[in-house]
Amino acid sequence: MIGVFFNRSVSPVNLILLYTSDFKGPHHVRISGRRFQHMRSVHKAQVGERFRVGVLNGLIGLGEVTVLTDQYLELRVQLNQAPPKPLPLRLIMALPRPKMLKRTLETVATLGVKELWLINSYRVDKSYWSTPILHADTLREHLLLGLEQAGDTRLPNVYLRKRFKPFVEDELPAIARNTRALVAHPYDATPCPAATAEPTTLAIGPEGGFIAYEVNKLREAGLEPIHLGPRILRVETAVPVLLSRLFPLAL
Numbered sequence: 001m002i003g004v005f006f007n008r009s010v011s012p013v014n015l016i017l018l019y020t021s022d023f024k025g026p027h028h029v030r031i032s033g034r035r036f037q038h039m040r041s042v043h044k045a046q047v048g049e050r051f052r053v054g055v056l057n058g059l060i061g062l063g064e065v066t067v068l069t070d071q072y073l074e075l076r077v078q079l080n081q082a083p084p085k086p087l088p089l090r091l092i093m094a095l096p097r098p099k100m101l102k103r104t105l106e107t108v109a110t111l112g113v114k115e116l117w118l119i120n121s122y123r124v125d126k127s128y129w130s131t132p133i134l135h136a137d138t139l140r141e142h143l144l145l146g147l148e149q150a151g152d153t154r155l156p157n158v159y160l161r162k163r164f165k166p167f168v169e170d171e172l173p174a175i176a177r178n179t180r181a182l183v184a185h186p187y188d189a190t191p192c193p194a195a196t197a198e199p200t201t202l203a204i205g206p207e208g209g210f211i212a213y214e215v216n217k218l219r220e221a222g223l224e225p226i227h228l229g230p231r232i233l234r235v236e237t238a239v240p241v242l243l244s245r246l247f248p249l250a251l
Helices: 033-041 098-111 126-130 136-150 164-176 212-220 235-246
Strands: 016-018 023-025 028-031 050-055 060-068 073-081 089-094 115-119 157-161 180-184 200-204 224-227
Touching: 016 028, 016 033, 016 136, 028 033, 033 073, 050 073, 089 164, 089 235, 098 136, 098 235, 115 164, 157 164, 164 212, 180 212, 180 235, 200 235, 212 224
Parallel strands: 016 050, 089 115, 089 200, 115 157, 180 200, 180 224
Antiparallel strands: 023 028, 028 073, 050 060, 060 073
């Protein structure tokens, strides 16, 4: 019976992420909470309707609603596809202001980034490090929203570094080793290189950019400054533009 219903149409919605705790059997899951409310109120889920589903950090497939109540719904699922390939990227970003951080987390997860380092910089306000968005549960929530949008299941790893110099001197050289190592900087830089699938380390500064001292330290760690042209972009715009320029669309 499992293979039969997947020949029928599927609701064109974002991926429904499943967790191992949802499974009541090999092909049977129960969903409650935020995901249930979203499927019920936004997607108007009905018994017999099919949705794209995927297990967090696992396979993707399809699920058919078999039970619908006021508190939960149940799906019969078949998981047989690998998630999209991750970008071969280690992304290093000066911590954005909180409002922008939410969007940035969702954007990088949507674009396939799996390793994100949030670091300090001279132009990062100290208050940014106190935002509740950096709490583990909230970080995870925004990353999951990005995965759902992209139809991906692999959760990115996020690392926080509150001191710029120790990170750049003690950790960054090893992170950048054997990769195409770049720092986005609008001045005294070469044009953005052509798209390639090679492993890459990319550093992006705060609003206003890295100061000269920081750029020099990043150079010493092996990163080459690059630019996107004469226009100065906001961080939330620069991230997708840079990634679309640096990596093939078919990756």
